[in-house]
Amino acid sequence: MTALANNTSKRRLLLASDRSDQSNELASILRSVGEVDTVLTSEIPEQPARDLSGIVVDINLRSPEAVQLVRAKLQADAYREMPRLFVLADALHHASMQAWALGATDTISRPFDARGILQRIRAAFPDDSGYDETDRGKALNRGVEAAHGVMVKIFERMRAGEPLKYDDIVAAENKILKAIKHNSLREWLTTVGCHHQETYRHCLFVTGFAVAFAQHLGMREDDQRRLARAALLHDVGKAFIPVALLDKPGPLTVEEMAEMREHPRRGYEALSAQGGFPPEMLDVILHHHEFLDGTGYPNGLSGNQISDIVRVTTIVDVYAALVEKRAYRLQFTHAKAFSMMEEMAGKLDQQLLQAFRPVAFGHY
Structure with a gap:
């Protein structure tokens, strides 16, 4: 992960998981783009930290209990406008539709390709401090993020x-x-x-x-x-x-x-x-x-x-x-x-x- 860590920014992300043993790899990838707080889904705080950029949810989307718990937590006003990225265990339509029903702003799927999903993470959780110091780089990043956003809406x-x-x-x-x-x-x-x-x-x-x-x-x-x-x-x-x-x-x-x-x-x-x-x-x-x-x-x-x-x-x-x-x-x-x-x-x-x-x- 050393090569991926060069662009670490000031993002602060909350990783909520009901499968902590499987979320270690994801947490490591997320740390390449910011600080990460990891909690069980049952421990999602009612009031998130003020500097929180967004929440990543890694749960069993086939579990009605897990889905209901996350829905209840994310309905709070404090999370309403917060970007939320969901992890899919597979590409089945059920999981994808469940994620969007829970207010996903984007999704990623296992197995993870670290380099491939870094752009997705940056797009899902914009960093106001900027992760590229040049105007050209920022223009490229914004363009790719905008195009990717259209792909999400389509597919x-x-x-x-x-x-x-x-x-x-x-x-x-x-x-x-x-x-x-x-x-x-x-x-x-x-x-x-x-x-x-x-x-x-x-x-x-x-x-x-x-x-x-x-x-x-x-x-x-x-x-x-x-x-x-x-x-x-x-x-x-x-x-x-x-x-x-x-x-x-x-x-x-x-x-x-x-x-x-x-x-x-x-x-x-x-x-x-x-x-x-x-x-x-x-x-x-x-x-x-x-x-x-x-x-x-x-x-x-x-x-x-x-x-x-x-x-x-x-x-x-x-x-x-x-x-x-x-x-x-x-x-x-x-x-x-x-x-x-x-x-x-x-x-x-x-x-x-x-x-x-x-x-x-x-x-x-």
Whole structure:
């Protein structure tokens, strides 16, 4: 844990657990970002310390007694506005929904990847004193936290039945644009690359590449914002795909692939029903897997039926997928990934692809 302790800040966290024998590892990780007070859930104080940044709850979410005890404790006014991070023993929907019902502001899951969850902890428990001394570093941290917050709303809260709001996306976009403008795409990718959830990581990679591409092309700021929003939301339909399928550590069967290919339509239908999302965002959500030769899905669009914003998103989506490490294969090199996309001449807009070359090769 020595390498992780360099950024220790002034956060003070309360770790409440009914499984103290299993919480030692978590306590050690938390100490990398602040001071930690550990108590049994039955001993959660009615009045928390004034300098407490937030509470981490590590309980058996299948236990009605434990859930009721924590609910009673956290209903007190002193805890009402306090950030609360819950630990999930697994990725089952029941545990996730139970955590959100108890007012979770974020969740983490076992087994822990220390480096991967440090960003989650910092995002869940902001530190007013600042854990990065440079303005550039702060901009990067705020941007990643904002993007991650959108991922939580999509892949955890939507699953639990909470609707996604357009304002949630707008609130994040400015921080994301600043993060990539004032830092570098490489720094963005390095920061989000340690994320332990593959679906989150992919969406954040796509967002980073999309914003960097938009800035490289000199797009107007309004168009940069439109592309950032679309990239963040492009895979929203995966919130309606079973977690076990999303996280499967191997290639999908024909049946599983057919179900996975439903995600564009499911995302489109969900946000269309909610209303308030611009047509170009819905266009990207529904059509980002369409190809110019008509071999894509779900509608088999071709040529001029595919809009410019979809063409851009498809390029960064494919490239991000190729250069990411997946559970069933290693990532391709940047040169190999770009070469593979050049071989997709009839499927991808090759003029846009060549314009993307400096972004693809300039970040590492």
